[in-house]
Amino acid sequence: MNIQEIHKQFLESSGVSTDTRKIKKDSLFFALKGENFNGNSFAQEALNKGAKLAVVDESEYATTDRIILVKDVLKTLQELAYTHRKYLNIPIVALTGSNGKTTTKELINAVLSKKFKTVATQGNLNNHIGVPLTLLSMSSDTELGIVEMGANHQGEIQSLCEIATPDYGYITNFGKAHLEGFGGVEGVIKGKSELYLHLIGHKGSLILNLDDPIQHKRVGSTHTYTFGKIPEADLAITYALAEPFAHIKFGDTIVESNLIGQYNEVNLAAAAAFGSLFKIESSAIKEALESYIPSNNRSQLIKNKNQTIILDAYNANPSSMEAALRNLATTHSSYRLAILGDMFELGEAAAAEHQFIANLAEQFNIDQIILVGANFSKTQNEALCFKSTEELLEKGLPEAVQSKLSDATTLVKGSRGMALERILNLLEIK
Incomplete structure (x- = not known):
């Protein structure tokens, strides 16, 4: 069964499952492998619990016509996500960075959902498995997707971009995170910048913080929508920390958030910039940002x-x-x-x-x-x-x-x- 046929089965299913403890009725079960488990051995159990089909990559487990044998289950999942993304043909926003990814993703989603039917990465499902699952959670009703991309070594963001093929991108910052895998701060900068390189190569657009000289230097000639304290920015921002919560101002609009700390001002500003880029009213941006309440032990x-x-x-x-x-x-x-x-x-x-x-x-x-x-x-x-x-x-x-x-x-x-x-x-x- 080729990827187009699997995608047809996917469209007629209830979605994707990867854990037999959480099987959705009529879903496609993908038998992923981990260090301590082999998902192939759970294929029949998945079918017994209500899965429509199971996808495996070891022939001994392909015991019925409801079990699809492929060369590599993970690669098939990624190919299916790419195929589905192209099938939907909707704008995809991608973001990565060392700090603030998940909070910024949630803020961007809050703003863009004021105008669009959005689907965004749940929690921090932002790796080689999470990104495909995010794309596959989008349906024909989805008007815009927001994909968080995490990485701990070079080449990973590039790989995720090849799956999600984003139209818009944003890097929160370059910081001292995952230094072991990236090989130092310069490695972090190079690895995260793979998002920029993808957008440049595919004529995408990136949202750029003009107050960050490192990012400004690495962008080159790609199309940008800018924000920052510089008046020449597409969205000029005034940062005004009102303890303990972060506040920002753009135009005549003042946002009084529920986020702690001055470091969250840039996250608010980035989300406001996305709202401005997608022509969302300032009042709606303000409402979205002020209604966001952080959770999950994040600030x-x-x-x-x-x-x-x-x-x-x-x-x-x-x-x-x-x-x-x-x-x-x-x-x-x-x-x-x-x-x-x-x-x-x-x-x-x-x-x-x-x-x-x-x-x-x-x-x-x-x-x-x-x-x-x-x-x-x-x-x-x-x-x-x-x-x-x-x-x-x-x-x-x-x-x-x-x-x-x-x-x-x-x-x-x-x-x-x-x-x-x-x-x-x-x-x-x-």
């Missing part, structure tokens, strides 16, 4: 009388950690507490980058610093250190810190694997 604001907790435990790298610390230092609070967890995927730079953040935290106007994790525990500092989240949970906060929580502003930030949201009970006022 969540938790208030309890005079206590404020900024929970940002979904992801962390040196660039986002520095931005969060700078924001904490500017808050008007009688007691500032930073609880910082290890940053992952830094490779050989791990020791130096953790020491850099430990030094930076001590330079800022922060009353108490608590460092958590194997890497932070090895740094030279005057902070309280715990080797793991489990050790912090077991030992608890010192009484001197506990007594200040009622009037504190507390930043909780670390990589996903640290699961620092588990310590929230330690921050309850006794």
